[in-house]
Amino acid sequence: MNDATVHQEPSYLGAPYGLAAWLLTKDHKRIAILYLISITIFFAIGAGFAATIRAELVTPQGDLVTADLYNKLFTLHGVVMIFFFLIPSIPAVLGNFFIPIMIGAKDLAFPRINLLSWYIYVIGAVITLSVVISGGLDTGWTFYAPFSSISSNTDVTTAAVGVFITGFSSILTGFNFIVTVHRMRAPGMTWFRLPLFVWANYATSLIFILGTPVVAITVLLVAAERGLHLGIFDPRIGGDPVLFQHLFWFYSHPAVYIMILPGMGVISELVANVSRKQIFGYSFVAFSSIAIAIIGFLVWGHHMFVSSQSIYAGLVFSIITMLVAVPSAVKTFNWTATMYRGSITWDSPLFWVLGFMGLFLVGGLTGLFLGTMGLDVHLHDTYFVVAHFHYIMVGGGVTAFLGGLHFYWPKMTGRMYSEPLAKVSAMLVFFGFNLTFFPQFILGYMGMPRRYHAYPPEFQVLNVMSTGGAMVLGTGYFLILIYLLYSLFKGPKAPANPWGATGLEWQLQSPPITHNFHEIPVVTEEAYDYLHAPAPQLAIPASPREVTHE
C-alpha cells in the first residue's frame, strides 16, 4: 500500500505541459480543472456584484448607485451566479472529474464533446457578459416578458443569445454523463453499486436534457419578439406574458434541482465517510434523486401564484410542491440515520456536512412556506424569497460544492491543505451565511420588497446585519481560495486515500494517471463498504527508505 505512494507514476497533471495541451485536452480530469478555473472567475465576478448590492443597502437612501445601475447589478449577479457558476459547479467540475473514475472508466463516453461543452460554456458566458459594455441588462435573471421583450432599454438580445448558447453546454454535459453511466460501467459495477454521487449526477443530467432546451428556446423567443415584433409574450400584439412565465419556470424550477441534486450527491459521499458507515437506505437515497428530478418538473406554477394564473392551477401546483418535499426529506432523514451510531470523525468534511444539513433544512422548509398559496401572496417578491433561495442555492449548493472540493482536493491536486484552516473557514462560511440571510427572512416577512436600492429607515438594522454577515461570508470564501492555492505549491503531498474512504477513486494514486486505470477494475463490493475500508491517513508516513537514506 505504501509502496504505491512511494512509486508515483506521472499523473494527469504532468506532461504534456503548456497552454495548448490544456486547451486541447480530451482528458475529463483536465477539462474538470478548466471548468474549476472558469467557474471560480465567474464566482468572483458575481460576488463583486453582490458586494456592491450589499454596500448600497447599508443605508436606506439610494446613495451609492442609481436605481438603474442597481437593477443591472442584481440582474448580472443572478445571471452570472446561476448560469455560469452554480449550474456547472458540481456537475462540470466534480462530476466531470469523478464520474468516470467512480464507475471504473478511462474517460467519459465522448471526450471531444466534453471539451466542446466547455468551449460553448465559455463562449456563451463571454457573450452574455459583453452586455456590461453594451448597455447592461436590467430584467432580473428571470427575463420576465413583456418587460424584457418590449420595454427594457438594455441589451437583452445579446444576453438572451449568450444564455441560449450556454444551454447547449449543459445539454451536452448531461448527454455525456447519461451515456457514460449507461455504457461505461466496469464489470461488476451494477446500478445499485454506483456511488450516490453518480446517481445524483445522473438525475441532474436528465434535467439538463429535458429542461434546458425549453429555457433556451424561451429566451430566444424573447429576443425574437424584441427584434422581429413577433406576438408571443406582448399582449398588444397578440401574445401572453404569463406564457413566458410558464415556459421559463418549466425549466427554472428544475434548474434549482440542477443546483442542489449534485450537492446532495456530494453530501451522501461525505456523510458515509465521516460516519464510517454504509449509507442508511441506499436505494431510497438513489431513487429519491430520480424522484426529485421527475416531480421537479410538475411544480413550476408555484412561482406564479400572483400572476394571472388560475386559482385552480395554483392549487394543483401547490399540492404537487408539497409532494416534492418528500424525497428531499427522505435524503435528510437517511443522512441523519447514517450518522446515528456512526463513528464520527472530526475531520474537515464533517464541518461541511453539518453546515449543509442545517442550511438546506432551513432553505427547504421555508420553501414550503412559499409553496403555500395564501402565505405566498404576502411573501411573494419580498426578501423572504431572496433568503429562501439563497439558503438552498448558496447554503445548500455552494456549501456542498466546497465540501466536495475539500474532500476531493487531495485526489485532484495531490496536495493536502491545512485542516485547521479548513475548519475555520467552514465555520466562517456557516456563521457568515446565516448572518447575511437570516435577517432577510425577517425583512421579507415585515414586507421589504426585493430589487429596490432604497428602503424605509425601519429596515436599516437588519440590512446592516446582513451586510456585515456578507463580509464574514466573503472572508470565509477568500480564506478558502488562499489556502487551497497555497496548498498547490507548499501543501504536503497527499496519500492515495487520506480520508480512508471507499470507492474506486480512492484506490488510485493522488493525483491519478491520465488514463485513470491501467486495467479496467472488476468491482466485487457494494458501495460504502466501510467495514472493510482503510483507516484515515491524512499524511504520507515517512517511508523507511527516506529514513535510512545517507
Next chain:
Amino acid sequence: MSHQVPSIRMYVSVFLALLLFTATTVWVAGLDLGALNTPVALGIAITKGSLVILFFMGVRHNTPLTKTVAISGFLWLLILFSLGMNDYLTRGWLGIAGR
C-alpha cells in the same frame, strides 16, 4: 437487440406515405371542417412525425432504452402542455377577470 437491416423498399414507401400526407395537408387546408380543422391537421402531423421517428430514425427496431428515451421526450412535452393548459382552461372558473 436484433437490429434488422432496413430495406430500401421500406424507406421509399415511408417517403411516399409522407408525400401523400403532405398532399393531404394541403388539400385539407382548403376545406372548412369547422371545429375539426385543428384536430385533423394535428392528426396528420402526428402521423407524419411518428413515421419519421419510427422508420427514418429507426426507433421501431431499436433497444427498449432508445424507445424509452424517445417516448419520455414526448411525455415531457405533454407535461408542459397539460399543466400549462390546466391554467389556461380554468381561468374563467371563478368569474373574476384574470382568474
